[in-house]
Every structure is written in structure tokens, then in C-alpha cells.
Amino acid sequence: MITVVDYGSGNLRSIQKSIIRFYPNVMISKDPELIEQAKAIILPGVGAFGDAIKDIQQNGLYEVLIEKIGRVPTMGICLGMQLLFSYSQESSGIRGLGIIPGKVLNIKNEISSSIKVPHMGWNRLIPISEPYFYGYAYFNHSYYCRPENRSLVICQVNHGMTIPVIILKDKILGVQFHPEKSKRAGDTLIQYFVSLIEK
Amino acid sequence: MKKIIPAIDLFDGQVVRLYQGDFNKLSIYSKTPSSLLHYFSKEGFDRMHIINLNGAYSGEFERGPNYAIICSLIEESKKWGVNIQLGGGLRTEKIIKKLLDKGLFKAIIGTLAIQNQKLLQKLLKRYKDDIIIALDVQNNIVSTQGWKKGFQIELNPLFKQFESQGALEFIITDISRDGTLTGPNFEIYKDLSKIKYKNTKLIAAGGISNLEDIKNCLKYTDGVIIGKALYENKVNIANLTKLKLKYDPTNLARRIIPCLDVKDGRVVKGIQFNNLKDSGDPVALAQFYNQEGADELVFLDISANLEDRGSIIPIIKKVAEEIYIPLTVGGGIRSISEIRRIIKAGAEKVSINTSAVKNPKLIRESAQKFGSQSIVVAIDVKREGNLWEVYIKSGTESTGLDGIAWAKKVVNYGAGELLVTSMDRDGTQGGYDLDLIKELYKAVSVPIIASGGAGTHKHFYEAINAGAEAVLAASLFHKRMLSIQDLKVYLSKKGIKIRI
Numbered sequence A: 001m002i003t004v005v006d007y008g009s010g011n012l013r014s015i016q017k018s019i020i021r022f023y024p025n026v027m028i029s030k031d032p033e034l035i036e037q038a039k040a041i042i043l044p045g046v047g048a049f050g051d052a053i054k055d056i057q058q059n060g061l062y063e064v065l066i067e068k069i070g071r072v073p074t075m076g077i078c079l080g081m082q083l084l085f086s087y088s089q090e091s092s093g094i095r096g097l098g099i100i101p102g103k104v105l106n107i108k109n110e111i112s113s114s115i116k117v118p119h120m121g122w123n124r125l126i127p128i129s130e131p132y133f134y135g136y137a138y139f140n141h142s143y144y145c146r147p148e149n150r151s152l153v154i155c156q157v158n159h160g161m162t163i164p165v166i167i168l169k170d171k172i173l174g175v176q177f178h179p180e181k182s183k184r185a186g187d188t189l190i191q192y193f194v195s196l197i198e199k
Numbered sequence B: 001m002k003k004i005i006p007a008i009d010l011f012d013g014q015v016v017r018l019y020q021g022d023f024n025k026l027s028i029y030s031k032t033p034s035s036l037l038h039y040f041s042k043e044g045f046d047r048m049h050i051i052n053l054n055g056a057y058s059g060e061f062e063r064g065p066n067y068a069i070i071c072s073l074i075e076e077s078k079k080w081g082v083n084i085q086l087g088g089g090l091r092t093e094k095i096i097k098k099l100l101d102k103g104l105f106k107a108i109i110g111t112l113a114i115q116n117q118k119l120l121q122k123l124l125k126r127y128k129d130d131i132i133i134a135l136d137v138q139n140n141i142v143s144t145q146g147w148k149k150g151f152q153i154e155l156n157p158l159f160k161q162f163e164s165q166g167a168l169e170f171i172i173t174d175i176s177r178d179g180t181l182t183g184p185n186f187e188i189y190k191d192l193s194k195i196k197y198k199n200t201k202l203i204a205a206g207g208i209s210n211l212e213d214i215k216n217c218l219k220y221t222d223g224v225i226i227g228k229a230l231y232e233n234k235v236n237i238a239n240l241t242k243l244k245l246k247y248d249p250t251n252l253a254r255r256i257i258p259c260l261d262v263k264d265g266r267v268v269k270g271i272q273f274n275n276l277k278d279s280g281d282p283v284a285l286a287q288f289y290n291q292e293g294a295d296e297l298v299f300l301d302i303s304a305n306l307e308d309r310g311s312i313i314p315i316i317k318k319v320a321e322e323i324y325i326p327l328t329v330g331g332g333i334r335s336i337s338e339i340r341r342i343i344k345a346g347a348e349k350v351s352i353n354t355s356a357v358k359n360p361k362l363i364r365e366s367a368q369k370f371g372s373q374s375i376v377v378a379i380d381v382k383r384e385g386n387l388w389e390v391y392i393k394s395g396t397e398s399t400g401l402d403g404i405a406w407a408k409k410v411v412n413y414g415a416g417e418l419l420v421t422s423m424d425r426d427g428t429q430g431g432y433d434l435d436l437i438k439e440l441y442k443a444v445s446v447p448i449i450a451s452g453g454a455g456t457h458k459h460f461y462e463a464i465n466a467g468a469e470a471v472l473a474a475s476l477f478h479k480r481m482l483s484i485q486d487l488k489v490y491l492s493k494k495g496i497k498i499r500i
Helices: A012-020 A031-038 A051-059 A060-066 A183-196 B033-042 B054-060 B066-080 B093-100 B111-115 B117-126 B154-163 B184-197 B209-218 B237-246 B283-294 B313-323 B334-347 B354-358 B361-370 B403-413 B435-441 B457-466 B484-493
Strands: A002-005 A026-029 A041-042 A075-076 A102-106 A119-127 A133-139 A145-146 A151-156 A160-170 A170-173 B003-011 B014-019 B024-029 B047-052 B085-088 B106-109 B129-136 B142-144 B168-175 B201-205 B225-226 B255-263 B266-268 B299-300 B327-330 B349-352 B375-384 B387-392 B397-402 B417-420 B448-451 B470-473
Touching: A002 A012, A002 A031, A002 B484, A012 A183, A012 B313, A012 B417, A026 A031, A031 A060, A041 A151, A041 B033, A051 B117, A102 B033, A119 A160, A119 B033, A133 A183, A133 B106, A145 A160, A160 B066, A170 A183, A170 B283, B003 B033, B003 B066, B003 B237, B014 B033, B024 B033, B033 B047, B033 B066, B033 B470, B047 B054, B047 B066, B054 B066, B066 B085, B066 B093, B085 B129, B093 B106, B093 B117, B106 B111, B106 B435, B111 B117, B111 B129, B129 B154, B142 B154, B154 B184, B168 B184, B184 B201, B184 B209, B209 B225, B209 B237, B255 B283, B255 B448, B255 B484, B266 B283, B283 B299, B283 B313, B299 B313, B313 B327, B313 B334, B327 B375, B334 B349, B334 B361, B349 B354, B349 B361, B354 B361, B354 B387, B361 B375, B361 B403, B375 B403, B387 B403, B397 B403, B417 B435, B435 B448, B435 B457, B457 B470, B457 B484
Parallel strands: A002 A026, A002 A041, A041 A075, A075 A170, B003 B047, B003 B225, B047 B085, B085 B106, B106 B129, B129 B168, B168 B201, B201 B225, B255 B299, B255 B470, B299 B327, B327 B349, B349 B375, B375 B417, B417 B448, B448 B470
Antiparallel strands: A102 A145, A119 A133, A119 A151, A151 A160, A160 A170, B003 B014, B014 B024, B129 B142, B255 B266, B375 B387, B387 B397
16 A cells, blocks of 8 residues: 555545556555555645644644655655655754655755746656666655765756755655656656565 | 757768768768757757758658658657757758658758749748758858858848748858858848848858857857867767756746636636537546647636625636646635635636735735745736736726836735736737836746737737737637637747747
8 A cells, every 4th residue: 555645735536646646555555554654655735844844743643754754665756755864954944754864955046037937847867877767757845855975866957056856765765756747757757666565 | 048059960770970061971970860859859959950952862752761760750859848940951841741740840941942932922821930041151142052052142132032021030150161160151141130030040050160159150140050169079969968958948848728717616708619518617628728738727717796705716726637727716815814715726827806906815825825836926917008007806906106116016016926907908819018017027036927918819929029028818719719828839930949
């Protein structure tokens, strides 16, 4: 069973449905006990860093997520990827899950003002190490993840700077774009995630 | 945006470089051309220059082992989102059309352009945006045919002649420098940059030996092709990647967005699709536009009773769960709870218009709650000289607000994107208000969706050049006056980054 963690963010059915095409058992849940039993976890996210962490705490999910992420294959999507870090410039007083060392930073502070932020729309993936993901993917974000260990970054994009967009650490995948909206590039990523479960 | 274009020269199926075009002085760099396409693509380059040397020599493009390799490179390039410009023995319309149909970005013609005026004119008429003319030059004299037979034609008059016949893009190679790593002949490019039309694209090739050469060429040209220096490590790939980022900073594609008016769960206003059983069904239309290549959709909910958003919520859910196309929903949104329902249903973004003016706090609160990237502010303006006045309530009420100042303000409040409609242009099909887009582009840091006035392919191109990140149209798409697919191909050939 893949469990999509429901802590009150966007439409999780679209994520669920896009994964079901490659893996039959996908559940949406906010029950810590069910999440505890999951074979794999999807951490979605739409919105702001601070609010998401508060929602996770209010739903009593903070501990179970820290316990579970990395022990089973986990995919953090968009804000869900950023939540894997401890610090975000978006909500500097609030501590994230702190599973991957590094920071979440505002793109705007790092690039020329002629490049527009939020980073919104379809950007061309630049794979840097295996497994390779390529083609166009759909983005919609203003902050980006910078892991301390750069070798975790397996894919990036150019948008006034190089933005890490897929990180892979053992069984943990973080993806800045929306695989459920990214057509072929999204499908190959989901298939790869499913292969982590079957390993 | 200026392009740095890695070169892949193919000889007997291998990647090679020649020294001054001489087939007896050849170095082999790779036996697997596709691995080089992947390699450059992984370094961030999105345009590659491929030459079929056997074809250039024999004049028969399809003979020998290169052809099959080239076809598979074109296939790969589509998957990776890379554009290929290809030449070397392209002498007939048939082969050029065949390759373009396979998805080739641009065909490079050299010998043909000089030797077959009739065919050239035909090609420039039919495939103007798909053709690059390559001229090899030595002491300002043009030569052709795999650099073997000499012709005595001067460069500048020939260049102007081709330009006047409709050629839009040129590669100029100084063959006395090519493969020598002695530095390019900047004078040629400087001269041509002075005499060329403004929109003519000029690409330099030959003799590039270091990063300074590239920078100096790009002072006068729109692109530069780099081959040998890269293969022989005269130019470090990491440094070249950095330079690419400076001249060509983002690979983000510009977006094409159809806008649908939805009333009580049905699409209204002028939808004319013969192939749709129910052209009032928003989900069916979303599916149609998704397949056509639309990058996002905007649903404008114009239902009379918006209290609980009863009619649009199930539609948003269906689009999010079945079609997966990114969706922005607008129309009469007044509260955080409405925004929450729309986003929870699966919309990527909400668009606020009248309420943003009446209650600017809504922008700030919603941006804090859902992130700026989820909040679009729609601004409808009417032009007054060189100013634009903001209107609300579907354009029925003037506000006295200055459009540009208002745009800055809403971005300060936290809007992540602006959907700006020129009411003067809306429905005219006479083109977007380019002055408005330019002013906004300068004024704000967030992406702008231009709306109002699109009528032709060129209008979209102009709006993007003026600074629009995305371009929106309604009846033009609904009435099938132009197809999104055709539009995207057109824009891509014009050098705009587009997801095809």
C-alpha cells in the first residue's frame, strides 16, 4: 500500500489516480496508524511551508512521518519536498521535518530581476545523474531546495540559476515539479518510485 | 536570449571534426552520437548543430550509415526537449520535408541555396521558419559543396539577396578558421550585424577556441556554434555551461492558455467544435485542449449565484483527477474559504479581480495561506493615452486606479502572477496591447499572462517578445480560427521556448 498523507493540502485524488495507473493500492489517509503501516509514503503539498508544518502537527503526523520517512520509500512532491528540510526562508521561525540536511531558499534572492518568480509553468529537465529524468515538467513554486550534499541532486532546471528539482537519498525522493501534471516526465518518475517499493 | 550551440559532425556514423573542411584531416571523437546528444543536453544545452558530412560530400543525404542515426537523434531530441538544426547534403524539398515531418527543428541548406535559386525560392516560400542558410566564407568570398569546388561570390551582397528573398536565419563560417582553434573572424560578423535586418538571426561558426571568442562573437551574433574546442577540452564544459546560463538563463517554456467561461457548470460563449458531441461540457473541452497542447487552462466562473461554488467544484475535481491539466479558476471570488475550496478541489491557482480592488487584504491573506504561486490577480484595463485605468465588475465599473501602479501594489501584497486584459483590444483580433505588456514587464517581478486582442500567430509572438510569460485567448481557440498545436510550432521556430 502506498499512502498519500492527507494533512489538509490540495486535491490528493489527482495524485492517487495518477499513481494507481502503475501501482494498484494507493490510499489517502491522515490516520497515524495507517501511515505507520504504509509500504511507501507520498508527502504532497500545496501552499506555504509554515502552514503545512502546522497542519501536520495538528493532525498528529509529525512524529510518525519522521519515524517512517526513509525507512520506507517516500516521495515528497513540490512543497512536500521542501518539508523534508528543516529550514525554509518562507517561514523562518518554523522547523520542517529536518530529514535531509540543507535549506529551502527564495529563488528571487538569487537571480536577476529580469527572470520572473514564481517559477511557473513547463521547464526542461536537465538530468545530471542516474536514474535520468528528462523532457518538460510542470512547476509552480517560489522557493527551492538546496541540500548540503549536492550529490543528492539527480536532476535540475535552468531558471536564472540552476535549481535542483529531483533529489534522491536512498529511498527518499524529493521532486519540485508536479509529477501528476507532468505527462511523460511525471509518469517515468512515478514508475521509478514504484520500482523502489518492489526492490 | 543568445544561443551557444554544440556541434556534432557525423562521418560514417561516428562523431568527428575536420580540419578546414578537409576529409583527410579528421579526428574521431565518439562512436555513439546519441551519447553526445545526451551529454550536451545534460549540461543544459537545448539546441544542437548536426552535420551529415557524408551527405555534404556526396550530396545524397540518405545514403550511408548516417541517415538512420540522424533519424534516431531527431526522435531522441523530441523526448529530451532539445532542438536540432541539421545540414549536410540537403538538396531536395522531399528530404527536407521528410525530416521536418519527423520533428526536425531546422534544416540547414548551403549548396542548394547557391546552386538552385528556383528551389530556394520555393523553400523560402513554404518553409521560411524552418530553414537556415549556411554560408562558408573565405576572405569574404562564399564557397560551397563540402568545401571542395570554388565559387567567386561575395558574401555581403549574397547575404542581402537571400534576406530579401525571405531567409530569416544564417550560419556564417569562416572556413579558413574552421577547426583551427585560431579564433573566429569577428570582422565578418561585425559587418553583417550592421547590414542585416533587425529580425534576421545570425549564427557564428568556425575557429572558436575559448570562452572569450564566444563572448566576442555574441556581441554581433544571436548564436555561436562550438565544436572542436569543446571536444579537445580547450573550453571547459562547466565554464561553458555557466556562460550558457548567462546568455540563455532559463529553459522555462512560454505558456499558451485557453480561457473558458463557465456558467452553472456549462461552457458558454461561442464554442464551435464539430468533433465534440457536447461542446458545453467543460471537462470534455479541457480534455480537448490538453490533447492539443494547451499548457494551462483558465475557467472563469460566471454563474449568477456564486455563494457556494456548487456548480464549478465538481468540474475542477474532474479536470484535476482525469485530465491533469493545470487549472486556474476565477470569477467573483471574495473569500479565503472560497479559495480554499477551489484549491482543495484541485485547481493550481485562483484568480481574483474585483475583490482584489475592494478588499486588497484578501491578496495578502490568501498569498500567506496558499503561497504566492497560487494567487493570480486579474486586472482589466482601458487605455487612456499612455496610461491604463483599472476596471472591475467585468469591466463595467471604473476605479480611477492606474493599471501599472495597481500591478506593482498587488505584487507587493503577494500576487504570484498577473492576468492582464486590455479591454480596448479584447475581441478586436488586432493584436495585444504591447505597450501595456512592456510597461508591466518592467514594473513587476512576477509572470504576466497577456489577454485581449489575439488574432494571428504573430500577435502571440509579439506579446511574448514584449515580455508576456503566458498568452491567453478565448474565442480564437474556441472557434478554431487557429490551432494551439500550429501556434506552438510557429512560436518554437521563431526561437521562443515552447513545450511541444
